[in-house]
Amino acid sequence: MTPATTEAPRRNTPQDPAPTPVISVRDLWKVFGPKADRVPASEELRGLTRLELLDRTGCTAAVRDVSFDVAPGEVFVVMGLSGSGKSTLVRCLTRLIEPTAGEIVFEGEDIRGADEKRLRELRRSKFSMVFQHFGLLPHRRVVDNVAFGLEIRGMSRSERTRRALEVVELVGLSGYENSYPDQLSGGMQQRVGLARALAGDPDVLLFDEPFSALDPLIRRDMQNEVVRLHREVGKTMVFITHDLSEALRLGDRILIMRDGGTVQCGTGDELVGAPADDYVRDFVRDVPRGDVLTLRWIMRPAEPDDPLDGPELGPDVVVKEATRAVLAADRPVKVVENGKLLGIVGDEEILTIVAGQEGDA
Numbered sequence: 001m002t003p004a005t006t007e008a009p010r011r012n013t014p015q016d017p018a019p020t021p022v023i024s025v026r027d028l029w030k031v032f033g034p035k036a037d038r039v040p041a042s043e044e045l046r047g048l049t050r051l052e053l054l055d056r057t058g059c060t061a062a063v064r065d066v067s068f069d070v071a072p073g074e075v076f077v078v079m080g081l082s083g084s085g086k087s088t089l090v091r092c093l094t095r096l097i098e099p100t101a102g103e104i105v106f107e108g109e110d111i112r113g114a115d116e117k118r119l120r121e122l123r124r125s126k127f128s129m130v131f132q133h134f135g136l137l138p139h140r141r142v143v144d145n146v147a148f149g150l151e152i153r154g155m156s157r158s159e160r161t162r163r164a165l166e167v168v169e170l171v172g173l174s175g176y177e178n179s180y181p182d183q184l185s186g187g188m189q190q191r192v193g194l195a196r197a198l199a200g201d202p203d204v205l206l207f208d209e210p211f212s213a214l215d216p217l218i219r220r221d222m223q224n225e226v227v228r229l230h231r232e233v234g235k236t237m238v239f240i241t242h243d244l245s246e247a248l249r250l251g252d253r254i255l256i257m258r259d260g261g262t263v264q265c266g267t268g269d270e271l272v273g274a275p276a277d278d279y280v281r282d283f284v285r286d287v288p289r290g291d292v293l294t295l296r297w298i299m300r301p302a303e304p305d306d307p308l309d310g311p312e313l314g315p316d317v318v319v320k321e322a323t324r325a326v327l328a329a330d331r332p333v334k335v336v337e338n339g340k341l342l343g344i345v346g347d348e349e350i351l352t353i354v355a356g357q358e359g360d361a
C-alpha cells in the first residue's frame, strides 16, 4: 500500500519538527567472538549472514550496522523475535555491553569516548533501566526500594524519602509504601521497578521487556500505566518488546530488528501501511488496519464532480475514529491540513479497510 499522497505519511509525533535527537546511533555493531573487530571492518565479512559469519569466524553479529535517532520525549520501541539483538542493542547505548564499532551520541556527548567515571555518572543520573525481573531488594520496604538509587547518590534520608513517596504516588502505589516486595503482586512489583527508575529523574528510561512475565490483563494495565506516565512526565523512552501490539500501543516509532539488523523503522501506520518486506508484512498481518492507519493512507484525490461541502477531518485521524463521522455524512469527508485539501474519504474507502479487517479476523 502506498499513502495517498506524494509526501511521506506523518503523525504529530514529538519529533515534529525534527529537534536535536537525545540519542543518535550510527553504524552500530556488536560482534561477539574472537577478533570481533575485524568483522565490521571487512566488506566481505559484513556481507555474510549471521550463520555464514558464525561458520567462517566463530563470531556472532548480535547488532549489525544499526542507525537511528531518538527525539526528546519520544517513545522509541525496538521490536524483534528472540535473538534478533534487541537487548544487546539497548545495552550498547549505555555501554553495559561494549559496542564493537559505530557511534553513539547522547545529548551531544560521544558515549563511546566516555571514561568509566563518566559512564557511571551517566548511568546514575541520565539513564534508568527497567527490566523484566524487577530486581527488588526483598528485605526493604517499597519506599526504601524506590529510594535505593538516591541513597547511592548520597541524598539525605529525608529528601530521598520525600522523593520516593512522590513517585510511589505517581505510579499508583499509595498505601503500599511500607509493604515488602513479596507482599505485592507481579504487576505491583513492576510498578515499584518503574518508580525506582523514575525516582532519579533520568533523561531517558530504557525498558527491557518489562512486562513479558506478567499475565495479559496486568500487562495491559502496565502498558496503560506507561502511556499515562509518559503523558505526565514526558520522558524519552526506549522500550524493547517482542510483542507487536505492545509496540503499536506504546511506540511513537518502532524499529524492527531481524538477525541483528534493521528491517524497518517507522511509525505504526508506516509499518502497517507500507511494510518494507515480507518479514514485516507477516508481522503486521493480523493488526486491525483501521486501528492503526490514518486518513492519509486511505484518502483519494477529489474528482471534479465530487461535492466538496462535506465535513473536514485532519489527515492524522485514525480510521477507526473517523468511521462514524464518514459513514454518517452524506458527502465525502474532506481531509484538510493547514487549510489545504489533501484528499477526500467516503464510505467506500472506509468500508474497504473495515471489511478487510473482518476478513483478517
Ligand SMILES: Nc1ncnc2c1ncn2[C@@H]1O[C@H](COP(=O)(O)OP(=O)(O)OP(=O)(O)O)[C@@H](O)[C@H]1O
Binding pocket: 032, 033, 060, 061, 062, 080, 081, 082, 083, 084, 085, 086, 087, 088, 089, 242
Ligand atoms: N555474551 C554473548 N556471547 C555470544 N553471543 C551472544 C551474547 N549475548 C548475546 N549473544 C547472541 O546475540 C544474539 C542477540 O541476542 P539478544 O539477547 O540481544 O537478542 P534479543 O532480541 O534481546 O533476544 P531475547 O528477546 O530472547 O532477549 C543472539 O544470537 C545471542 O545468542
